Amino acid sequence: MEFTVSKLLWTLLGLFIVLNWGLIMGGLMRKIVARVGKRYGIPIYQPYIDLVKNYAIRSQITHGAMFYLGPVFRLSGGIGIFLFLPLIFGSDHWSNFSFSGDLILILYFQFFGMLGMALGAGEGGHPHSAIGIGRGLSQFTTIEVPMTLAVISLAVQYNTLSISEIVAAQQGGIATWTMVTNPFATAAAMLSLLGAFGHSPFNLVKAPNEIPIGPPTEYHSTFLGVLHTNGAILHVVEAALFMNLFFGGATNWFELILKTFLIYFWSVFVGVVFPRFRIEQSVRWFLKIPLILGIIAIILVL
Amino acid sequence: MKETDNNDKFLHEENKKREVTAPDGSVIQIDPIQDYFCDARPQVHEPYKVKIVEKFLNWARSESIWVLGFGTGCGSIEIPPLVTPRFDMFRYGVQMRPTPRQSNAFVISGYLSVKTLKRVIRSYEQMQNPKYVIALGSCTINGGMYWDSYNTINRLDQYLPVDVYIAGCMPRPEALLSGFGKLKELIKTGRAEKANEYAENFDWYKANQKKIIKDWNMPDYNW
Numbered sequence: 001m002e003f004t005v006s007k008l009l010w011t012l013l014g015l016f017i018v019l020n021w022g023l024i025m026g027g028l029m030r031k032i033v034a035r036v037g038k039r040y041g042i043p044i045y046q047p048y049i050d051l052v053k054n055y056a057i058r059s060q061i062t063h064g065a066m067f068y069l070g071p072v073f074r075l076s077g078g079i080g081i082f083l084f085l086p087l088i089f090g091s092d093h094w095s096n097f098s099f100s101g102d103l104i105l106i107l108y109f110q111f112f113g114m115l116g117m118a119l120g121a122g123e124g125g126h127p128h129s130a131i132g133i134g135r136g137l138s139q140f141t142t143i144e145v146p147m148t149l150a151v152i153s154l155a156v157q158y159n160t161l162s163i164s165e166i167v168a169a170q171q172g173g174i175a176t177w178t179m180v181t182n183p184f185a186t187a188a189a190m191l192s193l194l195g196a197f198g199h200s201p202f203n204l205v206k207a208p209n210e211i212p213i214g215p216p217t218e219y220h221s222t223f224l225g226v227l228h229t230n231g232a233i234l235h236v237v238e239a240a241l242f243m244n245l246f247f248g249g250a251t252n253w254f255e256l257i258l259k260t261f262l263i264y265f266w267s268v269f270v271g272v273v274f275p276r277f278r279i280e281q282s283v284r285w286f287l288k289i290p291l292i293l294g295i296i297a298i299i300l301v302l
Numbered sequence: 303m304k305e306t307d308n309n310d311k312f313l314h315e316e317n318k319k320r321e322v323t324a325p326d327g328s329v330i331q332i333d334p335i336q337d338y339f340c341d342a343r344p345q346v347h348e349p350y351k352v353k354i355v356e357k358f359l360n361w362a363r364s365e366s367i368w369v370l371g372f373g374t375g376c377g378s379i380e381i382p383p384l385v386t387p388r389f390d391m392f393r394y395g396v397q398m399r400p401t402p403r404q405s406n407a408f409v410i411s412g413y414l415s416v417k418t419l420k421r422v423i424r425s426y427e428q429m430q431n432p433k434y435v436i437a438l439g440s441c442t443i444n445g446g447m448y449w450d451s452y453n454t455i456n457r458l459d460q461y462l463p464v465d466v467y468i469a470g471c472m473p474r475p476e477a478l479l480s481g482f483g484k485l486k487e488l489i490k491t492g493r494a495e496k497a498n499e500y501a502e503n504f505d506w507y508k509a510n511q512k513k514i515i516k517d518w519n520m521p522d523y524n525w
Binding site: 037039041052059 | 347386387399404406431
């Protein structure tokens with residue numbers, strides 16, 4: 001990994017593209033959910049307007065230093081994953097700052113944002129934030145178990161912790177994708193992805209209509225704008241991570257857009273079919289089938 | 303800040319000023335009204351001086367109206383048809399928000415009892431500038447069929463600044479949609495600055511509110 005200014009500029013351009021695709025994809029998914037409910041739904045560009053509106057709110061209140069830092073931590077979690085994730089395989093410009101141990105770092109960054117947000121929302125002092133944080137951290141801990149097992153299974157299978165090398169090993173058509181060569185790890189990871197994306201069966205962290213909006217209850221205006229910006233980035237990079245690990249990566253932007261759309265759509269598809277779990281149901285669910293699949297994946301590659 | 307008066311008969315027990323022994327044995331003074339709330343006065347937030355920027359931001363504000371999920375009176379039953387397929391207000395950029403911090407518009411949907419008015423004021427003050435109020439139904443205009451009730455207010459605009467009135471008893475969801483249309487028009491032309499008006503005439507509004515809410519056991523401006 002070599003650091004140059006032009007590399008940095010390419011990475012920033014990549015971030016810009018990812019942000020825009022994330023916003024459009026978010027609008028698209030909300031449109032799809034609306035159509036399933038036989039509604040016309042929001043205009044597809046609504047996330048952009050919401051973002052401008054949030055940044056344009058004139059007054060802000062604060063609850064202290066951590067309240068400011070919460071969204072910043074969340075955003076650095078999202079951008080951190082982006083920075084170390086190779087987006088397009090074989091491209092100098094779009095492989096960002098990926099290096100030989102990036103898989104471990106990205107797993108860490110997934111948790112980093114949540115912890116920062118927990119501290120910030122905790123300082124907000126709203127009881128619903130505290131409930132949301134408690135649910136979020138306990139659910140994410142159980143999501144991490146099958147996901148980490150799947151990742152370890154991959155690391156053993158490909159004998160590397162570099163995402164670029166894992167993608168490189170899958171470049172021989174669909175038959176070489178991890179999806180085919182290691183179906184159990186893929187299944188465990190795709191089930192834990194449902195929880196990571198936070199759509200319906202596992203949306204008890206934000207739980208609209210129940211604990212109004214969970215951790216961000218007290219967040220408004222620019223704070224909320226930063227959180228939404230991060231949400232758009234995070235959805236694309238998480239989907240891109242799964243694309244790289246299990247579905248052969250992408251060799252051009254069109255392939256990336258198509259695959260990330262389908263991976264995100266998987267969680268939305270499950271979300272419009274199933275109603276919300278309670279927290280104890282969700283935790284138990286992750287510790288049953290996905291965990292068993294993860295263990296099988298480990299045993300098979302050993 | 304105003305001193306908390308422990309002899310106020312409306313002050314809840316848990317909100318009274320008292321001494322507490324901390325786990326390490328030291329004795330500390332707590333005053334929940336001062337510690338939990340901020341009662342600084344609201345401030346006027348001027349629009350941007352550059353016209354074109356303010357116009358663009360007003361367009362964004364008008365196309366993304368987040369309504370606080372707070373139903374008062376019988377009119378709140380008109381909201382569910384708006385979010386479901388028949389009237390679907392999402393197409394116009396109107397969405398529901400569960401927390402006052404993130405909301406821009408407050409739909410007062412019908413009669414307001416004095417008890418609810420207190421909650422409405424607290425929620426309204428927690429919303430951030432710019433914020434808009436839509437008054438739905440005749441009850442908010444002149445009291446409607448409750449005009450001589452002992453427990454409801456008659457004119458909403460004496461207590462909160464109202465942007466749009468929607469007359470009728472009950473107005474149909476179409477009327478509410480047209481009210482949102484009117485609100486958009488007001489925002490786009492820069493005439494929806496009622497949050498600043500509230501800050502400017504704060505003393506007048508507060509006096510009116512205190513005249514009718516007898517058990518005022520909260521700070522003057524709680525945000």
